[in-house]
Amino acid sequence: MxxxxxxxxxxxxxxxxxxxxxxxxxxxxxxxxxxxxxxxxxxxxxxxxxxxxxxxxxxxxxxxxxxxxxxxxxxxxxxxxxxxxxxxxxxxxxxxxxxxxxxxxxxxxxxxxxxxxxxxxxxxxxxxxxxxxxxxxxxxxxxxxxxxxxxxxxxxxxxxxxxxxxxxxxxxxxxxxxxxxxxxxxxxxxxxxxxxxxxxxxxxxxxxxEGSVIARPGKHATLIAWGAMVSRCLQVAELAAEDGIELEVLDLRWLKPIDEAGLAASVSRTRRAIVVHEGPHTAGLGAEIAALVSQSCFDTLRAPVERVTGFDVPYPSGDLEDEYIPNIDRILFGVQRVLEYRRG
Amino acid sequence: MAEISFPLPDLGEGLLEATVLEWLVKVGDQVERNQPFVEVETTKSSVELPSPIAGIVLTLHGEPGDVVLVDTPLITFVVADDSAGIVGTVPQEAAPKRRVRLSAVLDED
Incomplete structure (x- = not known):
């Protein structure tokens, strides 16, 4: 698709x-x-x-x-x-x-x-x-x-x-x-x-x-992204479909204000969420999104919200950015972690 | 494709013009960044000018012997729309590759 x-x-x-x-x-x-x-x-x-x-x-x-x-x-x-x-x-x-x-x-x-x-x-x-x-x-x-x-x-x-x-x-x-x-x-x-x-x-x-938009509908987990990470998440969703996993891709579009209702609507259906962003992990926007999703979907979530992000290092130049920007495999790992999570 | 023109820069302290001595490229040539493309003479010296970008030469503004004023067009290039600009490279669209496979047993209820 x-x-x-x-x-x-x-x-x-x-x-x-x-x-x-x-x-x-x-x-x-x-x-x-x-x-x-x-x-x-x-x-x-x-x-x-x-x-x-x-x-x-x-x-x-x-x-x-x-x-x-x-x-x-x-x-x-x-x-x-x-x-x-x-x-x-x-x-x-x-x-x-x-x-x-x-x-x-x-x-x-x-x-x-x-x-x-x-x-x-x-x-x-x-x-x-x-x-x-x-x-x-x-x-x-x-x-x-x-x-x-x-x-x-x-x-x-x-x-x-x-x-x-x-x-x-x-x-x-x-x-x-x-x-x-x-x-x-x-x-x-x-x-x-x-x-x-x-x-x-x-x-x-x-x-x-206004707000977010569903770039690809799915039912097993929601990938939340913006900017260039949206097209990468769409690639990931395409690959996940080969494994029988239907990923929803939510394109946030607005990072302030964040579309809380759109987030809640998507994740309450899929019950699993992975935020993907290029920025560093600590205090990245993924943390805010994870908090919002946890609050609105606490009872339906099947796994803690996963974050696949850049690392807590200065942004690397040149070829090193391939190691820094979330790639397909790192996003798939994040998806796998929320899929296999079981309550202890 | 886009056209980009470059004016004659001020080659000294407040010089107003320069004389084209010899074009080192011709219309239709592919020129690389920093490749010398013209030799001009000012009242102080003659100098080869390097191209600020890569592109195909569309127009040479003047013949050898012509006087070109500072800040008027010297050369016009045609550059691809998807050229990267002054820094960086255009990302190559490759078919997505993966090593990770998903193996989840979903206990949907």
Whole structure:
């Protein structure tokens, strides 16, 4: 079974465009700039070059250097600029070029961006959509692959989303950009180049863009994932089916707020859960998810929630990331552990 | 495929222009990153410029003897849509391989 396209309503069939995630996001950004003249895109190399991943390709030519522009290599300044522009009524869509470059901006994000609306009693909402090419999988050098979702999810005032395929990236970004709150949009760089069918017309129903989505239904256990790990979990589910095990794959999409009802609905049916993420194990988002599932499904769970994650080490560069990112066998081991668990 | 142009950089302290001496590549050539692609002469020196990316040459902006201004296009490349950019590599999609088999006796009730 291939990836299920979510958010597609039963309407007249619309021809699907074959787009990569970078192209889908590029298209979404162009539409946002077209429909919202307060929208501004800025960041390192997003203008003249069109982004190191070509995500903003052609946008400066189309919309001019006043709306799509390059910044100095200073993430704190990029976010500070975004905050000031949002205070002045603009809708900034800044890019931090790689997730590993976000650390200099963390002060601005946590101490200003996340709490300006709260601090000003709603007078200064921060409609800021921060795009961050995220996670690993492209064998980049140090500081070019991290997993910051649990860091951002921990901060009150921020929303965090991560798409897993082009269709989702297109609609989820447009939806995130329409929100009055700051959204950290974590784009899985390992999935930038994979093409898939995109239905551009499926975005009217924004309710379908909230919460999680079942990427593959199954009955014996639920694999919970987001970003690039969703496609890997779908591969695992395909292999598990050869062994007679039907795995459900729950694509979380929103990492803050987490779709508690969607988690509970899936795991209460399958009664077993495995969280898969690239970030380090300790205090990773898997811990939060395990707690939520344990609370909502305690009586039906057949095994403790399993976590298959990165290790508690600095993110390794180059080929070493193959040993770090959860691979098919490590995920299958996690599945085996919850399947063979027996109450003592 | 995408087109990427590179302007003539400032090769000295505040130089405004350079003269094309010799193209080291021609239209249609596959050029590798850091491969010298042109020799230009400024009022200070002549210098070979390395290509900042890998790609196929689409346009050479100027003939030998022409003066090119700093920040105006010098060369345009065609690059694949799935080229990785400045760092990293595009992940190869391989058929999923496994060593672990699931062997669960499910006592469903």
């Amino acid at each position: 291939s990836e299920v396209l979510e958010g597609v309503r039963e309407t007249a069939p619309t021809p699907l465009l074959q787009l990569s995630m970078q192209q889908a996001i590029n298209r979404a950004l162009g539409e946002i700039l077209e429909s919202d003249d307060r929208a501004l895109i800025f960041g390192e190399d997003v203008g003249v070059l069109g982004g190191v991943f070509r995500v903003t390709d052609g946008l400066q030519q189309r919309f001019g250097a006043n709306r799509v522009f390059d910044t100095p290599l200073a993430e704190s300044g990029i976010l500070g600029t975004a905050i000031g522009l949002a205070m002045a009524g603009f809708h900034p869509i800044p890019e931090v070029q790689f997730d590993g470059f976000a650390y200099p901006a963390v002060n601005q994000i946590i101490t200003q961006l996340a709490r300006m609306n709260y601090r000003s009693r709603g007078r200064l909402p921060m409609q800021v959509t921060l795009r961050v090419p995220s996670f690993g999988g492209i064998r980049a050098p140090e500081h070019h692959g991290e997993s910051l979702e649990s860091l951002f999810a921990h901060v009150p005032g921020l929303k965090v989303a991560s798409p897993s395929n082009p269709q989702q990236a297109y609609h989820l970004l447009k939806h995130a950009a329409s929100m009055p709150d700051p959204v950290i949009f974590m784009e899985p760089k390992a999935r930038y180049w994979n093409k898939a069918g995109v239905n551009l017309a499926a975005d009217e129903d924004t309710a379908s863009l």
